Amino acid sequence: MNQLLLRLIQVQQCRNVGKKRIRQLLRIDPELDTLENDCVSDLMQYCSFTERQAKQLLNEYHLIDGGECLQTYKQAGIKVISLGDDAYPPLLREIYDPPILLYTAGNIELLQSRKMLAVVGTRQPSAEADAILNTLLPPIIESGWTIVSGLACGIDGMAHQLALMNQTIAVLGSGLFHPYPRQHHSLFSYMCRHQLVISEYPPEAKPERWRFPERNRIISGLSLGTLVVEARVKSGSLITADQALEQGREVFAVPGSLLNPNSGGTHALIQQGAKLVTQASDILEELSLEMT
Numbered sequence: 001m002n003q004l005l006l007r008l009i010q011v012q013q014c015r016n017v018g019k020k021r022i023r024q025l026l027r028i029d030p031e032l033d034t035l036e037n038d039c040v041s042d043l044m045q046y047c048s049f050t051e052r053q054a055k056q057l058l059n060e061y062h063l064i065d066g067g068e069c070l071q072t073y074k075q076a077g078i079k080v081i082s083l084g085d086d087a088y089p090p091l092l093r094e095i096y097d098p099p100i101l102l103y104t105a106g107n108i109e110l111l112q113s114r115k116m117l118a119v120v121g122t123r124q125p126s127a128e129a130d131a132i133l134n135t136l137l138p139p140i141i142e143s144g145w146t147i148v149s150g151l152a153c154g155i156d157g158m159a160h161q162l163a164l165m166n167q168t169i170a171v172l173g174s175g176l177f178h179p180y181p182r183q184h185h186s187l188f189s190y191m192c193r194h195q196l197v198i199s200e201y202p203p204e205a206k207p208e209r210w211r212f213p214e215r216n217r218i219i220s221g222l223s224l225g226t227l228v229v230e231a232r233v234k235s236g237s238l239i240t241a242d243q244a245l246e247q248g249r250e251v252f253a254v255p256g257s258l259l260n261p262n263s264g265g266t267h268a269l270i271q272q273g274a275k276l277v278t279q280a281s282d283i284l285e286e287l288s289l290e291m292t
Contacts, residue, residue, distance in 0.1 A: 005082050006066030007032040008101055012202050013069065014060040016053065022100055024048070035061065069202075077192065078176055078203055079104050087111060095221040095247050099200035105176055106196035110146055110167055111222075114291065117283070118148045118223035118244070120216075120237040121155025122230045122262045129230050132254055133158050136227070139280035141166045145287075148222050150215065151184055151197070155229050155237075160187060160195075170197045171219045173212035175205035216240040217247075224290045225250035227283065228274070231265030238265050241274070250286055252277045 011022055011032070024047045025032060034042075043054035073080060081087050081102045089111040092098050104111075117140060121129070137159065141147065147163035149156040151170040160168050170191055174180045176199055179188040191197050200218060201211060216239050220226050226244040228251070231237035241251050251274040256263030270276050275286055 002082070004031050004084075005080060005101075006070065007035060008066075008082060009069050009080065009202070010061055010064045010066040011035070011057075012101065013064045013204075014057050017057055019097065019100065021047070021049075021057075026100075073103070073203060076177070076203070077105050079108060081108065081111075089222055090114070091116070091224070092218065092221045095217060097217070098221065099218060102198050102200060103176055103203055104196060104198045105192040106194070108196065110169055110196045111198075113146050113167070114224065115144055115287075116146045116148050116169070116223040117287070118219045118226040118240065119155065119159035120149060120219065120226065120228055120231070120240045122232065122235065122237065123152055123154035123156075124262070125154045125158070125230050126256075126260055126262060129155065130158060132229055133162060136229075136254070136277065136280050136283070137162045140283060143284060148219055150212070150219055150236075151179070151181075151188060151191075152236075153181055153183055157184055157187060160191065164190070164195065168195050169222065170195070171215055171222070172197060172199040172201070173215045174207040175199055175201045175203040177203040178206045180207040212236060213239050217243040220244035220249060221247055223249060225252060225283065225287050227252045227254070227277065228266050228269060229254045230256060230260070230262035232261055233264040233268055235265055238269070241269055250275065250290060252283050252286070254278075 011017055028046045040051060040054040043049040083098055083100050087108050141163050146167040147159050148169045149159045220240050220243040226241055228237050228241050244251050253266040253269040253274040254277050277283060
């Protein structure tokens with residue numbers, strides 16, 4: 001059994017220990033071998049923990065059984081993949097801050113494809129958004145591209161639905177035991193059986209507002225490009241597009257009516273250099289260059 005994986009699961013279960021703290025621990029001890037025997041002063045000296053933080057971490061770490069957690073997840077159909085695992089998605093490994101652990105439900109072989117396109121947009125799409133997606137996505141899906149999105153209402157859910165007969169991945173902003181939103185529980189269950197749902201958060205993690213912008217880097221990080229269909233100027237979709245740009249990935253945007261507030265974000269992206277999309281070939285031609 002992978003001892004580092006068990007230790008990482010234990011550490012993630014401890015309260016108030018986020019990505020930054022875990023990376024600090026790994027820099028000092030890449031296998032977390034010494035954590036079992038570390039004392040409060042060790043964590044204070046080497047990881048800049050306060051005395052209170054160090055005591056809390058060590059107390060909780062010793063109470064948690066990583067093997068028991070892993071068995072619970074296995075019984076629920078959840079597989080845990082670490083950053084060093086061969087099953088870890090190669091494109092995601094390239095980003096600045098890849099998730100240390102991925103909790104997955106479904107077909108993990110989907111993670112190995114380089115042909116991934118993120119599709120994001122407003123939770124309140126216009127009447128023509130459905131027609132736009134039905135025009136743009138089928139040729140891309142039929143060309144073997146996996147659609148990545150966030151399972152949210154609106155554009156996300158519509159994109160997943162179109163790709164169900166081929167390949168699609170949902171990235172949650174919560175743990176797998178608490179899928180969000182409630183309206184998409186049936187879609188979530190179907191994708192866990194026939195597609196793939198992933199999260200960097202332990203399955204017990206409940207939806208929190210801050211988790212959704214944080215998970216957006218995973219949506220873009222899995223993908224060679226990100227397509228934005230209807231988004232306001234200040235929206236989570238533009239956060240995903242910004243993450244994609246920072247990761248050196250392509251960004252595509254669909255123009256819309258000047259009278260539609262959901263066009264403000266996509267127009268801003270186009271002004272900033274995103275590729276304007278009017279047909280599927282605009283995306284396929286650009287991504288084919290990335291594949292070479």
